[in-house]
Amino acid sequence: MALIRVMSKVDKEGRIALPINLRRAAGLREGRWVEMKIGGSGRKPDIRLTPGRAVGRRLAKPPKKGN
Numbered sequence: 001m002a003l004i005r006v007m008s009k010v011d012k013e014g015r016i017a018l019p020i021n022l023r024r025a026a027g028l029r030e031g032r033w034v035e036m037k038i039g040g041s042g043r044k045p046d047i048r049l050t051p052g053r054a055v056g057r058r059l060a061k062p063p064k065k066g067n
Contacts, residue, residue: 018049026051 006019018028028034028051035052038045 004022004025006022008016008019010016023029026049033052035050037048037050039048040046
């Protein structure tokens with residue numbers, strides 16, 4: 001897969017719009033879950049976005065009664 005590099009600005013509410021070419025390449029559509037991770041250290045943090053298939057399913061299930 002080719003590298004796709006895009007720039008996006010954080011709005012006043014802290015949101016970042018993902019450009020359409022990035023969403024298409026990642027297979028992201030409205031309603032899909034996205035897992036976000038931050039790593040690295042110091043002045044160069046690494047932010048990783050991953051389509052979260054299993055994570056979304058776990059979060060979407062209601063909790064079991066009695067726990």
